[in-house]
Amino acid sequence: MSNCKKHQKEMAAYLYGELPDEKQKMLEYHLRHCPECRKELAEIKQVLNGADIFNAGIDAAMKKVDWDKLPEKIADKVFKEEGAAYIPERKGRMGAFLWKPRMRPVYAALFTGVILGAVLMFVFFRLYGPLQTTEDGLHFPPGLIKNMDIEMGRRDTLDYLAKSRYLLLDFVQSSPEGAAGFWQSDITSQRAGQLLSKKRYINQQLDKYQMAKARAICDQIELLFLELTQMSSELSEVEIERIRSFIEERQLLLKINLVENELEQSEV
């Protein structure tokens, strides 16, 4: 059936004698064996013959025109007595290329880009106000700089809290005998050291943007890490148990989690 459809699509071209030899032979072979397609071809032929009725109309209309005088009549319109009424357009190849209809989408895209840019600029300045010059001579809207600062502080704090939580979890989950060794290991002391120096850095941001809750929990973590790193060489099982119960009593891990959630939700 799909074969028939393929052949039927070629039928008009066949009747106009515009089918390549090979395709023509294939169609003729198919027609010999397919009565459906023979019927289709006969109907298409009938339509084209019907269309020929109009050819007579065209011929009759053409007889009414004085073809000998028409060129002169048109030339009179083009060339008036004083000279050419219509001056030929002097568009070069570049001009012709730029005015081609296929260039329209390019112009439409450019136009849309300009309009969109203008709208975005308008919205941007409405939100952030006029530009402010920084010390480096860069121009930014004041609101934007503040928002970027807060966002960076928030992200640093989140990073600090997450890393601290992992370290404390590792400590809480280590066995009572291995806990002392855990704090004496190089990796742990390196991790704690990094967190302590990061804390010094985020202190300023926490104060500046009044993140009090985060500041309180970060201070507690800092104290704990200080104590653990200083005492790591003389940690007894009793000391370790005391620190573990301190973490559990204060629900430090849960609090860290809550503050983390709060900070994540307050994205600028």
Add this chain to the structure above:
Amino acid sequence: MITGPETKRTSKNEDINALIEKIKQGDREAFMAVTELYQKKVFRLAYAFFHNHDDAMDIVQETFLRLYQKVNMFQKGKDFQNWLLKIAKNLCIDHYRKNYKKSNELEINKDIGEMNIAAEKAYSVYPTSDLKSIFSRCLKKLTEKQRLIFVMKHYNQLKYAEIAETLDIAVGTVKSLNYKAVRNLRVLISPYLGGGNE
């Protein structure tokens, strides 16, 4: 020396190019010669498109006026007839959109009912003039592109490749649109040809 069709075509193109160069210089005789050569082809296209003598004459005149205005944009080596028919085709579409589109849409909607009633009559019952007007109405129901392609193929007897160049589309697209035009015409016209509407 044997002169085949290829040689004839080349020499014809050379002649046309010489005439065009003269038109660029403002030569009236050359302009009239080109008009004489192509006026009937443009008329045939426009008349088959509009089925109206006055519209066809307007298109012929406007096409040659445009030819003179745009003659500097014609690129050497291109087929002049295709370029000229492209101008004529654009004018036909503009003229149709400006003067007929709305009224034709109304007429098309009105005609559907009438045509179905008339469909009961047999092909032979219709005098030729009626069939002409029926065919003209059916042709108007085709989309602009299908109609143009059918007119160019059937009434101007252009090759698919020539139509493709004139309309700036692929030969395959021309073939397929012409097939669609014929198929649609068959559906529209079959009640009048006595075959009944399947």
